[in-house]
Amino acid sequence: MKRFKTIRNLIVIAGVLAGTGYLRMPHEQKFTEDLRERRIMQPRIPSETWSEMGQTSLAGAFGGLRSVMASMVSLGAYDHFENSEWYDLQKDYEVITALDPYNPFYWEHGGWHMGWNAASWARRNPDFSPAKRRIMELKYIEMGDAFYREGLKYNPDAKKLWFEMGSMWSHEFKRPDLEKAADAFKMARDSGNPVYRRRYLFTIARIPGREIEAYEETMRLLRENPEAHLRTPTFRSLLVVLATNPNLPEDALRPTIDQVFRTKEKAYQDLYNYRQRVLDVDFYAGQVDRLLKELIVELDVPDTLNPFVTKTTARIHTEKWREKYENE
Amino acid sequence: MSRPASTSFFSPRRVLIIAQSTVTQLVRMKVFYFLAPIALLFLGMQHFDMPWYNGPEALQPEQELRMHKNICLGAMMVFSSMFAIVSTALLIPGDIEDRTLYTILCKPVPRLDYLVGKLLGVMAVIFIAMLVMDVLMVVTLHYRMEAKLVDAMEYMKNIGYPEREIEAGRADITSHGPTLILQYGVMSHFLKASVLAAVALLISTFSTSTLFTIATSGMIWVIGEFQSIARDGLFQDPVLGDTPGLAERIVGTLISLIFPDFQLFSSISDAAARAENILPADMAQLGWLAALYIGIYVVLSWFVFSDKEF
Numbered sequence: 001m002k003r004f005k006t007i008r009n010l011i012v013i014a015g016v017l018a019g020t021g022y023l024r025m026p027h028e029q030k031f032t033e034d035l036r037e038r039r040i041m042q043p044r045i046p047s048e049t050w051s052e053m054g055q056t057s058l059a060g061a062f063g064g065l066r067s068v069m070a071s072m073v074s075l076g077a078y079d080h081f082e083n084s085e086w087y088d089l090q091k092d093y094e095v096i097t098a099l100d101p102y103n104p105f106y107w108e109h110g111g112w113h114m115g116w117n118a119a120s121w122a123r124r125n126p127d128f129s130p131a132k133r134r135i136m137e138l139k140y141i142e143m144g145d146a147f148y149r150e151g152l153k154y155n156p157d158a159k160k161l162w163f164e165m166g167s168m169w170s171h172e173f174k175r176p177d178l179e180k181a182a183d184a185f186k187m188a189r190d191s192g193n194p195v196y197r198r199r200y201l202f203t204i205a206r207i208p209g210r211e212i213e214a215y216e217e218t219m220r221l222l223r224e225n226p227e228a229h230l231r232t233p234t235f236r237s238l239l240v241v242l243a244t245n246p247n248l249p250e251d252a253l254r255p256t257i258d259q260v261f262r263t264k265e266k267a268y269q270d271l272y273n274y275r276q277r278v279l280d281v282d283f284y285a286g287q288v289d290r291l292l293k294e295l296i297v298e299l300d301v302p303d304t305l306n307p308f309v310t311k312t313t314a315r316i317h318t319e320k321w322r323e324k325y326e327n328e
Numbered sequence: 329m330s331r332p333a334s335t336s337f338f339s340p341r342r343v344l345i346i347a348q349s350t351v352t353q354l355v356r357m358k359v360f361y362f363l364a365p366i367a368l369l370f371l372g373m374q375h376f377d378m379p380w381y382n383g384p385e386a387l388q389p390e391q392e393l394r395m396h397k398n399i400c401l402g403a404m405m406v407f408s409s410m411f412a413i414v415s416t417a418l419l420i421p422g423d424i425e426d427r428t429l430y431t432i433l434c435k436p437v438p439r440l441d442y443l444v445g446k447l448l449g450v451m452a453v454i455f456i457a458m459l460v461m462d463v464l465m466v467v468t469l470h471y472r473m474e475a476k477l478v479d480a481m482e483y484m485k486n487i488g489y490p491e492r493e494i495e496a497g498r499a500d501i502t503s504h505g506p507t508l509i510l511q512y513g514v515m516s517h518f519l520k521a522s523v524l525a526a527v528a529l530l531i532s533t534f535s536t537s538t539l540f541t542i543a544t545s546g547m548i549w550v551i552g553e554f555q556s557i558a559r560d561g562l563f564q565d566p567v568l569g570d571t572p573g574l575a576e577r578i579v580g581t582l583i584s585l586i587f588p589d590f591q592l593f594s595s596i597s598d599a600a601a602r603a604e605n606i607l608p609a610d611m612a613q614l615g616w617l618a619a620l621y622i623g624i625y626v627v628l629s630w631f632v633f634s635d636k637e638f
Contacts, residue, residue, distance in 0.1 A: 009534055013632070016627075016628055017586045017628075018586060020620075021584065024617075028559065029559055029563050032560075032591075035599075038604075038605070040599040040604050041591070041598075042598065044557065065594075066594075067394075067402075067598050067601055068401075071395050071398055071399070102602060102604075105388060105391045193489065193493075194489060227488065229488070
C-alpha cells in the first residue's frame with residue numbers, strides 16, 4: 001500500500017510538473033530571449049569552449065557564477081603569464097571571455113597578453129632561429145588582434161579595445177603596420193579620453209601621403225578642445241610643422257610659433273624633441289629644420305643643444321634644458 | 329453541548345506562528361554564525377587589489393568595483409542557496425525526530441499551514457541573513473567606490489578630459505556602486521533561494537533521509553542552472569541553428585518541463601554586477617515566476633504530505 005502511494009505520488013508530481021512546465025516553457029523562453037537581446041543574460045557558451053573549461057569553471061557556469069568564475073580564472077591566468085605559458089594563457093582567456101563576454105577588460109587583457117607579452121617573448125627568445133622568432137611574433141600579434149576584434153563584436157562601444165589594437169600595430173618596437181593602426185585609432189577618436197582622440201592624428205602624421213589629412217585632424221582637435229590638446233608637446237609641434245606643408249591650400253590656417261608656444265624656449269625644446277621623433281619613428285618632417293635653425297639664431301642656442309652641431313638621440317627635458325641653457 | 333470549533337482551511341495567523349517557531353528553531357542552530365566569515369570576506373575585499381591595477385593609466389575603477397560586487401553577490405548566492413536546501417531538508421525530519429511534528433499535527437493545524445509556515449520560516453531566515461550581507465556589501469562598496477572616484481576624477485582632470493566627459497566618467501563609476509540595480513541582483517538571489525527551499529520542501533515530504541533530500545535538491549539546483557540550454561535546443565530555428573536529434577529533444581523536453589530555470593535568476597544577478605539596465609518589469613516577471621514555482625511546489629508538497637502517515 002505504501003509503495004503504491006509513493007508511486008502514485010511520484011506520478012502525480014511528474015504529471016503536474018510536466019503540465020505546468022508545458023504552460024510556462026514558452027514564457028520562460030520568451031523572457032530568456034528578451035534578456036539575451038538586451039545583454040542582461042550572457043550569450044550561450046560555445047560548444048568548443050565547454051571542453052576547455054576546467055571542473056571549477058564548469059561548476060561555476062552551472063552554478064550561475066559566470067562572472068565570478070571569470071574573475072577567478074583570470075587570477076589563475078596571471079600565473080601562466082608570469083611563467084610565459086602562452087598556450088595555457090590563451091586557453092584561459094578563451095574560457096574567461098566565454099564566461100564573461102560583455103566585459104571588455106578581459107578581451108583587452110587577452111589581446112595584451114598575446115599581442116604584447118607573448119609576441120615580445122617570441123621576439124627575444126634565444127632558443128628560436130631568427131625566422132622562427134619572426135613567425136612566432138607575428139602569430140602572437142595576429143592572435144592579439146583577433147582577441148581585440150572578437151571583443152569588439154560583443155562590446156562595440158569599448159573604445160579602449162580599438163585604442164589597444166592601434167597601439168599594438170603602431171608600436172615601433174613591434175611590427176608596425178601604420179595603416180592598420182590608423183584604422184583602429186580612427187574608431188577610438190570619438191572617445192571621451194583626449195589621449196585616444198589624439199592617437200589617430202599621431203599615427204597618420206607618420207604615414208607618408210596623409211599629411212594634409214593629418215593637418216585637418218589637427219584643426220579638428222584644436223576646435224573641439226584646445227586646452228586639453230595644446231598641453232601635449234607633440235600636438236603643439238604638429239600644429240606648427242604640419243602647417244609648413246607647401247601643399248596646403250592658400251587660405252589654410254597656419255599657426256605660428258608665437259601663437260602655439262608660451263615662449264620661444266619652450267618652442268625650441270618641443271621642436272627639438274619632435275625632430276628626434278621624425279628621425280626615430282618617421283613623423284612628418286615638414287620644415288622643422290628651418291624652424292629650429294631660426295630659433296637657434298634667435299635664442300643663441302649653445303652648440304651642445306644644437307642638433308645640427310651635436311648629434312644626439314636624447315630628448316631635451318625641461319630641467320636639463322634650463323640648466324644647460326642658463327649655464328652656457 | 330457545544331459544537332467543536334471548525335478549523336479553517338488556511339489561516340495566516342497559524343502560518344505566522346509556525347514560521348516564527350521555525351525561525352527560532354533555525355536561530356538555535358546558530359545559522360547566523362555563518363555571517364562572521366562572510367563579513368570578513370567582504371571587509372577583506374576592500375584591501376584586495378588586482379596585480380595589474382597599478383599606475384594611474386591602468387586605472388580600471390569599474391573593473392575593481394565589478395569584481396567586488398561579483399564576489400559579494402557570489403558569496404550571497406552560495407550561502408542562500410545552500411542554506412535554503414540544507415535547512416529545509418533538516419526541518420521535517422528534525423520535527424519527526426524530536427516529536428514536535430506529532431504535537432503540532434494532533435492539534436487542529438492543517439498540514440498546508442504547517443508546510444507554508446515552515447517554508448516562510450526558512451525564507452525569513454534567508455531574508456535576514458541576506459539583509460545583513462547586503463548592508464555589509466553596500467557599505468564596503470560605497471567606501472571603495474568613493475576612493476576610486478577620487479582617483480579617477482583626479483586622473484581625468486590631469487589628462488585634460490572635457491568637463492562633460494568627466495561627468496560621464498563619474499556617472500559610469502557611480503553606476504558600479506551601491507544602486508537599485510544592485511539590489512535587484514540581491515533580490516534575484518533571494519527569490520532563487522526561496523524556490524530552492526520550496527524544491528527541498530517537496531522532496532522532504534516523500535524522502536526518507538535528509539541526505540537524499542539535500543543531494544536531490546542540489547542536483548535540481550545544478551540541472552536548473554542549465555535547463556535553459558536544454559530548452560534553447562527545442563526552440564532553435566531549424567534553418568539558422570543546429571537542430572537537435574530525437575534523443576536530445578526527448579531529454580531536452582523532459583528537463584525543460586520538469587526542472588525550474590535558475591539561469592534566469594542568475595542572469596539578473598550577473599547583470600546587476602555589470603550594472604546593466606535591469607527594468608522593474610524584469611523583476612516583476614522574475615517575482616511572478618518565482619511565485620509560480622513556489623506555488624506549484626507547495627501544492628505538490630501538500631498533496632504528498634496530506635496523507636502521509638507518521
